[in-house]
Amino acid sequence: MKEFPPERIPTVAQRALELKAIGLPGSQLSYRGRELNFRVGIAPGAFGRLYQCLLRVRPDGRQPLMIVIEPDLTLLAGGLKIPHTYGYTGKGACLCLWLPKERDWMPGMSLAETFIPWTAEWLRYFEIWLRTGEWTGGGVHPDRAPRRWARPTIVVPS
Numbered sequence: 001m002k003e004f005p006p007e008r009i010p011t012v013a014q015r016a017l018e019l020k021a022i023g024l025p026g027s028q029l030s031y032r033g034r035e036l037n038f039r040v041g042i043a044p045g046a047f048g049r050l051y052q053c054l055l056r057v058r059p060d061g062r063q064p065l066m067i068v069i070e071p072d073l074t075l076l077a078g079g080l081k082i083p084h085t086y087g088y089t090g091k092g093a094c095l096c097l098w099l100p101k102e103r104d105w106m107p108g109m110s111l112a113e114t115f116i117p118w119t120a121e122w123l124r125y126f127e128i129w130l131r132t133g134e135w136t137g138g139g140v141h142p143d144r145a146p147r148r149w150a151r152p153t154i155v156v157p158s
Helices: 012-022 115-132
Strands: 028-032 035-042 051-057 065-070 093-095
Touching (some): 012 028, 012 051, 035 115, 051 115, 065 115
Antiparallel strands (some): 028 035, 035 051
8 A cells, every 4th residue: 555645734824825826806814923814805606795704724734714704694694593603702703614523624725725615605505594594505513512522612812
């Protein structure tokens, strides 16, 4: 059996170059400590509203966070519990874009080919859910029952 070298995990600086190369109008890169913040407007389609999103890229291949900052998704949802989101105490809603247990995303994968299009797709299903009340995007809703070994809600300073 042939062994392959371990997959290289891009540095935060390499991630910044990757995201800048997308060339999305109005996007902004900034750093907060060792964390890269990529603010970008994403629409789910030609006629969908524009959502201001923040992709937080953390060092060492840890899972990035995609947060919709504006408009306020909770306000759009009329107070209903929004499907496929993580508990989040900062401004905005933290999206559940993939199931970590299934390893749909690995640290060596491109953010431009995963998180950015996955967010547009998630927003499309969100807009359908707003109109119909049914989540048609598939996936598995994370078990929200607290477990004594589970990590607490994601808390990221604004």
